[in-house]
Amino acid sequence: MIAVLRTLLFCVALVFSGTAFAQDAWQQGRQAYERGDFATAARHLTVAARAGNQRAALSLGFLYDNGWGVVRDGATAQELYIAAAPLMAMAKNNLAYLWARQNGLLKQALCLSAQTLAEEPDNAYYLDTYGFILLRLERAEQARAYFAKAIRILPDYADALEHLGDVAAMTGAGTARDYWRRAQTNPRDERQNARVQAKLGGAPGLGDVNQHPPFKLRDPGLPKECGMPSV
Numbered sequence: 001m002i003a004v005l006r007t008l009l010f011c012v013a014l015v016f017s018g019t020a021f022a023q024d025a026w027q028q029g030r031q032a033y034e035r036g037d038f039a040t041a042a043r044h045l046t047v048a049a050r051a052g053n054q055r056a057a058l059s060l061g062f063l064y065d066n067g068w069g070v071v072r073d074g075a076t077a078q079e080l081y082i083a084a085a086p087l088m089a090m091a092k093n094n095l096a097y098l099w100a101r102q103n104g105l106l107k108q109a110l111c112l113s114a115q116t117l118a119e120e121p122d123n124a125y126y127l128d129t130y131g132f133i134l135l136r137l138e139r140a141e142q143a144r145a146y147f148a149k150a151i152r153i154l155p156d157y158a159d160a161l162e163h164l165g166d167v168a169a170m171t172g173a174g175t176a177r178d179y180w181r182r183a184q185t186n187p188r189d190e191r192q193n194a195r196v197q198a199k200l201g202g203a204p205g206l207g208d209v210n211q212h213p214p215f216k217l218r219d220p221g222l223p224k225e226c227g228m229p230s231v
Helices: 001-033 038-049 053-065 074-084 088-104 106-119 126-137 139-155 158-171 177-183 190-200
Strands: none
Touching: 001 038, 001 053, 038 053, 053 074, 053 088, 074 088, 088 106, 088 126, 106 126, 126 139, 126 158, 139 158, 158 177, 158 190, 177 190
16 A cells, blocks of 8 residues: 555656646746747747647747747647647637638638637737638628727737728728738838738739648638627
């Protein structure tokens, strides 16, 4: 009995030790991420994500999605977002936006995005994602309301402003250039700035939406039909 108890206590100690190690890796990864040392962040976050830390999986997925501190890899980003999605609305949002950028699994992406808005109906980033998926589905008029609400919440949000310009261009409204110019005053990055400049110069369509090279999109069993969130 004593031997069994010792074995049990040893196993419990190993579990807590592993949990503490993973938590320490998460904290170190988060701190490195916040100071912009993405390569160091990726090393620590990888340890924490492998131990099941969903916050680490989300952050690591974002690094792979953008190629910060690691080789840019959409397939790896997808798997990390899927791992984090059950408990994290931001992971659901990022996964839905990734699929929309790749122009695939759009019905699943729309339902996944709707789940995030059920949790946080006034989150401008989630509103923009939902609207962008509607754009991909060629439902520009419906998308307009979600982008409009996003900029009521965050008036200088460049993504929503750019997308409102896209809606105006697709529907023949005369306000596209006004929205694109507003987006240019606070671009998210140089890629967006160049894309908006191209649209102002007459380039057709959505332009470079930061797609990855093609990879297999994996549906973990999400619904394809769901109601639209209210705005």
